Amino acid sequence: MNDVLLEMRGITKTFPGVKALEDVTLAVKRGEIHAICGENGAGKSTLMKVLSGVYPTGSYDGEIWFDGKPVHFAGIRDSEAVGVVIIHQELALVPYLSIAENIFLGNERRGRGGLIDWNKTNAEARELLTSVGLDENPVSPVIQLGVGKQQLVEIAKALSKDVRLLILDEPTAALNDVDSAHLLDLLRRLRDRGITCIMISHKLSEITAIADSTTVIRDGHTVETLDMSSGDVTQERIIRGMVGRDLDSFYPDRVSEPGPEVLRIEDWSVWHPVQPRKVVDHAALNVRAGEVVGIAGLMGAGRTELAMSVFGRSYGRNISGRLYMHGKEVRARTVAEAIDNGIAYATEDRKRYGLNLIADVRANVSAAALGKLARAGWVNGNEEIKVAEQGRRDMNIKTRTVLDTVGTLSGGNQQKVVLSKWLFTDPDVLILDEPTRGIDVGAKYEIYTIINRLVAQGKAVIVISSELPELLGICDRIYTLSAGRITGELPIGEATQENLMALMTMEKELAG
């Protein structure tokens, strides 16, 4: 009993018309890393919001015991007072404030007369940064840091609050492999210092690597808690718990029969929009009809920059190089021209760049090709709904009607809306930037199936992904990108995680 730090018993949380959690139990042992798995919408984030007091006591049924005592959190301040700190998926840092200011935001180190003691603030911040392994000046603004380092600042902020139970919601979702490894290392060190940690993650490889136990949640119920210390719990075992049945394969099979070349770029260079440096450097690649081509690269390698510059020069300046569609050089200087030429680009950040979240499914699906539904500028609204319905059926978008607001859909369904939108432009080549980021295993499989269907129809697909197993699972050919240069091109038969990683880091080693 004494080795249990946190116990949540019989938690039931109801939203108007929806039971998000039902009789959920969770027991976290002192000093362990406890992973929580479940598909999107299973109730993981809701459970953590109950725990951290975002949903105050009284708005849910059930009990929370912390350190052997029942607790009732009326707000996030109450939970932080006993040492429960949550780090949300979307980081909550103020970009133009310094690292130190962010760390002590709401918890300022005050000196005489209530004024902020800057010496103390910065000195303590420096100590905290050292303890998370971040070598940065505490007075530099947070905006200058990459996402990985910002994540570390968040952890330093949690440490400043004398954290006993640290909750991380998808901590590595936006991180590349190197930064992720860094973060997991840090979590291990925190565990050694006696800090208990709850981690929500979709990346099962990380969970099997780091977690001491794993609780699986499905449809608002606790399915099971697995003891990971024995080491014989496999990813497949966890997935079985998440989806309720075995998943023989992450990736649907496909017979590859590439046709003629669809898109080719040559000598493609792109300059950063503000800084005087090249983000893409003399890149050349091609993709054929019925082929899935992957682009692998670490964060900052220029993957998104390359894709967006090809897509109507929507990123960068001084773009030079040649773009061929079906063997003919084309002009695609605006997004509209790129779409006209049969190029589609589904962004990596669908909420910020891909969707109008306050509009309905229908308006989002038609957004990139509204002209196809219009005569003399007048949109045929009925035809538009028909198109949206078509997308909903083809993609299996789970929504009540196409007039539902896109913001209310789950990540996987939002991604399917994005795909429907681009398919409606009838593209010859689809560039999918992180098409499965932040979506659950089941929806991932559906996205892969859709990709397979598209190439079967003769479309060409370029997939950009941070997850190497994903690229290895769905591509015919993979290019590696490092510091803006294409450093390799491997047919799928020759590619392994190891040789891809070697190519992806090549430039750095040469430079270092």
Added chain:
Amino acid sequence: MTSTKPTARPQDAPADGGSAQNAAAQNESAESASAAALHVGTSDPFALITRNLRQSGIYIAFVVIVALFAALTDGVLLSPGNITNIVLQYSYILVLAIGMVILIIAGHIDLSVGSIVALTGAVSAVLVIQHDQPWWVGIVAAVAVGTAVGAWHGFWVAYVGMPAFIVTLAGMLLFRGLTLQVLDNVSLSPFPGEYQKVASGFLNGLIGGQGYDAFTLLIAAIAAAGYAVSVFRTRLARIRYEQPVESFPLFVTRVVLVAAVVMYFAWQLAHARGLPIVLIILAVLVIAYGLMTKNTVFGRQVYAIGGNLSAAMLSGVKVRKVNFWIFVNMGFLAGIAGVIYSSRSNGAQPAAGNMFELDAIAAAFIGGAAVAGGVGTVVGAMVGGLIMAVMSNGMQLMGVDQSTQSVVKGLVLLLAVAFDIYNKRRAGASR
């Protein structure tokens, strides 16, 4: 060609994306789900009201306010003469609100419309009164100047990339100053009779009537019939496309209700001075812009830009072009408002149009437009403007002084936006 092997298909598993929220929908096939939507979505009047609470809320508020002031003024508010007065007094604010709500939907604002009203009225007055030009030259010149001012704003916002707040704040000072220069700091009046007709003329007596104007009633009847035909055709088209429609009795009730309101309104007008010319102008603009925002590529792109600028750009929307033209349009409408206002006040004054921008902005927000953009309708803005109009007019009739009127209007604006935010938060919490 290629084959997909349906090994284990997790989408068949009960675990899903949206949890219990759409558990009902996913257990059924797509067809039966949409059949359910047909029922849930539209036949049930309660569902209709709650689903469009933001929109219907404003109509309910309007009815309540009209009833309240009608009671407080012993029915004077709805008397024929007073209804005519409300139309004449607030028409130019409503014209401005049309342009304003479009800007607000796109995420912009225009603080300069009051100054543009003054400037365009002044240009017209100088031409017609000082230079003895015919009345229509004044009108054309005013609208042209307004459009040019809109293009000026559009250039800075769309192509230079400045925030509209700053550009039009500058414009507010700039064009007020130009008004003073054009007028040489004095008021000009009066306009010739034809020019005055724009704002205070009536179409009546064209086909006679006993104590009332039959022509007004005829026009209103045509309008009501046109409305009925157009919604019926929409309904048929929706049925042809197998989309949910409201149940037939509900549909008929709605059409009859709208027709009754239109005819009552016309009946009152017919018993006063007939059909105001400015009402015709306003009706044409509301219908044209209402359709434009809802049913054209351009209008839909305005919503897309306001909803998510980056997503709109990456969907091939020519954002700069759209932004430029909605400012040109605002200038154009401000020019028309300038003509109406100068015609109504029968002259041009250096201080004309003061604070009009705030009334127009308030109308848009009371009418359900969102501060962050992406949401709002022309019709909503009209109702928002009419709420303000009825309140002002009602309070004037009751002899409430100007200061209290201002306090009440301020509170209504505050509450309207608070309601909007409350609604959004509720929508967010139910995710």
